[in-house]
Amino acid sequence: MKLNQRSIIAIAVTAAPVAMAVALVLAGYSQTNGAWWTASVQLAVLGGITIMIYGVNVQALPVHSGKQWRSLPLVATQVGAGIAGAWLVALGYGWREEPLVRIGHVLAFAGAVLFLANLMLLFSGPGARPPRIAWHERTQQQKVDRLAIPFTMLSGLMVVVGTALAVLLDFWQPSSGRWDLVWAHVMLLGFFFPMASGTSYHMLARWSGRDFRSLRLIGLHLIAFLIGMPAMTIALAIDADMVFRIGAIAMAVSMVAWAVNILPVAWPLAAAARGGIALAMGFMVIGIGFGVMFALDPAAGARLRSTHVVSNLFGFAGLLISGFGYRYVPQLAGVPHICWPRLELPQLGLMTVGSGVGMLFMGLRMYGHLEPEAVIWPCLVGGIGMLLFAVNAAATFGYRAETLRDNSVS
Ligand code: HEM
Numbered sequence: 001m002k003l004n005q006r007s008i009i010a011i012a013v014t015a016a017p018v019a020m021a022v023a024l025v026l027a028g029y030s031q032t033n034g035a036w037w038t039a040s041v042q043l044a045v046l047g048g049i050t051i052m053i054y055g056v057n058v059q060a061l062p063v064h065s066g067k068q069w070r071s072l073p074l075v076a077t078q079v080g081a082g083i084a085g086a087w088l089v090a091l092g093y094g095w096r097e098e099p100l101v102r103i104g105h106v107l108a109f110a111g112a113v114l115f116l117a118n119l120m121l122l123f124s125g126p127g128a129r130p131p132r133i134a135w136h137e138r139t140q141q142q143k144v145d146r147l148a149i150p151f152t153m154l155s156g157l158m159v160v161v162g163t164a165l166a167v168l169l170d171f172w173q174p175s176s177g178r179w180d181l182v183w184a185h186v187m188l189l190g191f192f193f194p195m196a197s198g199t200s201y202h203m204l205a206r207w208s209g210r211d212f213r214s215l216r217l218i219g220l221h222l223i224a225f226l227i228g229m230p231a232m233t234i235a236l237a238i239d240a241d242m243v244f245r246i247g248a249i250a251m252a253v254s255m256v257a258w259a260v261n262i263l264p265v266a267w268p269l270a271a272a273a274r275g276g277i278a279l280a281m282g283f284m285v286i287g288i289g290f291g292v293m294f295a296l297d298p299a300a301g302a303r304l305r306s307t308h309v310v311s312n313l314f315g316f317a318g319l320l321i322s323g324f325g326y327r328y329v330p331q332l333a334g335v336p337h338i339c340w341p342r343l344e345l346p347q348l349g350l351m352t353v354g355s356g357v358g359m360l361f362m363g364l365r366m367y368g369h370l371e372p373e374a375v376i377w378p379c380l381v382g383g384i385g386m387l388l389f390a391v392n393a394a395a396t397f398g399y400r401a402e403t404l405r406d407n408s409v410s
Pocket of ligand 1: 038184185188189248252287301302305308316317
C-alpha cells in the first residue's frame with residue numbers, strides 16, 4: 001500500500017475499532033483472568049479511542065485550517081507509534097511482562113508528542129489566516145466554532161499529559177492517591193471527551209443543516225468541564241473525597257449539557273449515524289450516573305467499577321465511534337456512502353446488546369448472582385459488533401481504490 005494521507009487514515013480508522021473489539025472481549029475474559037482487565041482498559045483507551053482521534057484529525061485539520069501537513073512520514077510515525085504502543089501495553093499487562101508495558105507506554109507517549117508537534121508544524125506553515133470577524137457579525141455556526149476551540153486545544157494537551165503520566169507511573173509508585181484512575185480519567189475526560197465535544201460542535205450542524213440552539217448551554221458545558229475535569233483528577237490524586245464529589249457533579253452537568261446540545265442537531269442525520277450517537281448518549285448518561293454514585297458512595301465503586309467501564313468505554317465511546325463513523329468514514333474515504341450500509345443496523349444492535357448485557361452481567365457477577373465465566377458471552381457479541389464496523393470501514397476505503405482502478409482501466 002502506498003503511504004499517503006488517505007492510507008494513514010484508512011489504517012487508523014480500521015485499527016481503532018479492531019482494538020475496541022479485542023478490548024471488549026478481554027474485559028469479559030478478565031472476569032476469570034484478572035491480569036487482562038488493565039490490558040483491556042489500556043487497549044480501548046490507547047489503541048481504540050486515541051487512534052480513532054488521530055485518524056480523524058489527519059483529515060480534519062488540513063481541511064479546516066486550509067494548510068497541509070508539513071511531513072506525512074511524521075504523521076505516519078505518530079499513528080504507527082500510537083498503535084504499536086497500545087498493543088504492546090495490552091500484551092505486557094496480560095502476560096505480566098513489565099518491559100513490554102514500559103516500551104508500549106513510551107511509544108504511546110511518542111505518538112502523543114508527535115501529534116502535538118505535527119499540529120504545531122501544520123499551523124505554523126504557509127497559508128492564509130482566516131479573517132477576524134466581530135462577534136456580533138458572526139453566524140451562529142461561527143460562534144459555535146469559536147466556543148469549540150478551547151475543547152480541542154485542551155484535548156491536544158491532555159493526551160500528552162496522560163501518556164506522559166503512564167510512563168511516569170511505570171517507574172514511580174505513589175504511596176497515596178488512586179493514580180490508575182487519575183490516568184484513566186485524564187485520558188477519557190481530559191482528552192477523549194473534549195475532543196468529541198469540539199468535533200461534534202464543528203461538524204454536526206454542517207452535516208445535518210440544523211443549527212445549535214443555545215450558545216449559553218454550550219458555555220455551561222465548557223465551564224462545568226473546566227471545573228469538573230481538574231477537580232476530579234486532582235481529587236483522585238490526593239484522595240480528597242469532597243473535591244471529587246464536586247468535580248463529579250460538575251462533570252456530569254457538563255456531559256449532560258453536551259448531550260442536550262448535540263442530540264437535536266444530530267437528529268436529521270441518517271438512521272445509523274443518529275442511532276449510534278443517540279445510543280452512545282444513553283450509555284454515557286448511565287455510565288456517569290454510576291460515576292456520580294461512586295463519588296457519593298465509594299463502596300459501590302469497588303463493586304460496580306466494571307459496569308461503569310463497560311457502559312462508558314464500550315457503550316458510550318464504542319457507539320459514538322460507530323455513529324460518527326457512519327457519517328464520517330465515507331467522507332474520509334472520499335466515497336458517497338459506507339461500503340455495506342446493510343451492516344450498519346446489525347452492527348449497532350450487536351454493540352448495544354453486547355455492551356448493555358455486558359454491563360448487567362458484570363454487575364450481577366460482582367454481587368455473586370452470576371458465574372464469572374458467563375460475562376464473556378455478551379462481551380463477545382459486542383466485540384463482533386465492533387469488528388463489523390472495522391470491516392465496513394476498511395472495505396469503504398478499499399472500495400474507493402477499486403472504483404478508481406476500474407475507472408482508470410476503462
Ligand atoms: C462524572 C463522570 C465520572 C465519574 C464521577 C467517574 C468516577 C469513577 C470512579 C469513582 C471510578 C473508580 C471506581 C472504583 O473502583 O472505586 C471510575 C473508574 C473508571 N472510569 Fe470513571 N467516572 C466518570 C466518567 C467516566 C467516563 C466518561 C469514562 C470513559 C469514557 C470513565 C472511565 C473509567 C474507567 C476506564 C475506570 C476504571 C479504570 C481501571 O479500572 O483501570 N469514567 N470512574
